[in-house]
Amino acid sequence: MRLVVPIKQVPETTAVRMDETTGTMVRDGVDAIVNPLDLYAVEAALRLREAAPDGTIEVVALSMGPPRAEVALREVLAMGADRAVLLTDRAFAGADTWSTANVLAAAVRRLWPVDLILCGERATDGDTGQVGPGLAAFLGLPVLTYVSRLALQPPAQCRVERLVETGRERLEADLPAVVTVVKELAEPRLPTLRGKQRARRAEVAVWTAADLGLPAEDLGLKGSPTRVERIFRPRLGRTCERLTIRDSADLEAAADRVVAVLNARGLL
């Protein structure tokens, strides 16, 4: 059985800065990490492999990104993935979720036969949550989103529990399928020293646009039907009233004022 985990390298969440003129993320000098939500998908895949008889499941990590995204793939190899493929080409640059899912789908086809594709719920930078379902659409596979529990049912089914607004939903699906997982599934393991050493020596396969045989007009910025028009910090329309408290009398007056304001809006 082959499980594929597409991952994304993202800037450290605490360090995200946007260039307001170009509408793109400032990546220079910012630490890059594996999208934290993808790590849950990696953990899910590794647990499925561990639950199955030795050597019957292969976990392949996949990432589209600049050459330095190789670091992210090595982190996932260190966690225990069997091999990794980096999709990198200048032609991919600026891809939106449609174009990204299209490229990933082509890579999955090249890895075929594949039984299960495990994705994070969304990436912490773009926050769209569209690539997993998009991938399923391009591949014509069933998609199960927000999965909080997951088990394989041989020979070719999986059983999942989804976290939905109304509660939990139990579903069975035929494989191959695409699953996007949520945090509740299992906390990702930490890479071990031995894992790191193994990952350093491992070979990361590199595939370019030519390897995937996709038409140039479907790639990158050119192949992206959506465009970022403008990025800006939304202005919150809050009006403040400042109450200065210097002594107990002020404190009483301030409390009265807060009560009055809340009352006026019918909030008490």
Add this chain to the structure above:
Amino acid sequence: MNTAYGTVTPAIAGAIADIVGAHHVVYAEPERLAPYGRDESVEADGARPPELAVRPGSADEVQAIVRLAVAHRLPITPRGAGSGLSGGAIPIHGGIVVDLGRMNRILEIDTENLMVVVEPGVVTSEINEALRPHGLFYAGYPMSLETCCIGGNVAENAGGGKAVKYGVTGRYVMGLDVVAPSGELLCLGGKLVKDVTGLNLLQLMVGSEGTLGIITRVILKLLPLPRASADLLCLFRSPREAIGAVPRLMTRTGIIPTAIEFMDRTSLQASCRYLNESLPCADAGAMLLITVDGNDPERIVDDYERIGEACEAAGAVEIYVADNRTTSERLWRIRRNVAEAFKVFSPHQSLEDIVVPIAAIPAMVEAVERLSATYGVPIPCYGHAGDGNLHATPVMNPGWTLERWRETLPRLLTDLYRETARLGGRISGEHGIGCKRKAYLPLVLDAGTLAMTRAIKRALDPLNIMNPGKIVDPEG
């Protein structure tokens, strides 16, 4: 001795208000004065709110307040963030608390001289945030850097997680402005790497816990900010194996790690439970958290691999690696949250700060285990293994009465400190003596040292108004 002090009358409060402005004075308002009566040392006895708290905005104002205190013989307790762990900021004789929180400006970032000039009320982590764009950092900071103030760090000569490689606060203090107990302003040191002009009063002030004066300005030496770092979390079967690895990993690899932190089984499991962290550590008897830093990422990989291999040779059963900030934070928060985790178990605990020569740590850990068994008190042990500084923390059994705990703790601490002294150690590595450990000082300091400490206090503060009741009493 308390009777020797004056009281803060409404007239004195008015005079202080004239100095700093009425809204920077808290007087006769018990609710607002109460927070000034405690710090973070849970068991510090004698906590008592001051009669008046004042928030000066300049050294001039501090001088005027001290002169007023001299004239009326009022005790003064300087205070930063109140995050101390030895009762240093608690005004046990009442009087005036001088809260330096308003003096919180970074005055100068001097990139030519690699120095920063700050006021005492600056939160320590803000210094490094301001320095980051310049590619510089201040290396002496303690674990509580997000809450504590630099003035308090200097007053306590705070240490922290990175002391193995970078040393403690005192190494970086190049200059100080101090308002002496007389009200005079002393300008000590400067932006000088070398300075033997006169007695080293600068370093006398560092770690004097506010008993010799009030710090109003600090000059700190800076270092280039390391561009890369990595952490190893190493699980061992026993504390003995973990601690035993420490000297070996430094001698075998020739690498000085930035930090080597230790946690015993109880600390590790309590913290993981508190944080909901699923690290597979159920079988681990102890852990080391080791950090390396530098400028070359390849070199860092080489360093952590060699340290990791040395730990494996010393018996580590599993080693986890963090080489990005997110994973690193996941490891460090386990270490940083131990104290909080134990507060959930029992609010009554005595966070200790013993320090022994690093080769004596295994014997110290075993002594702590023996004392824990003898007294029937859990004593989780964690701390800075790389510099011999252990936070052995007796925690009250939830089933005990407070009376039993209060009766047992001093006997337990006496035994703990005696054992520490026997191994060549001291009773505080970085938290200070304050009022919490004052009674135990004779267990580790000889009579001559104590007498000289008292003589210095008498000479500099003849009225005994500057943070009285801390470290030593002037008359033994």
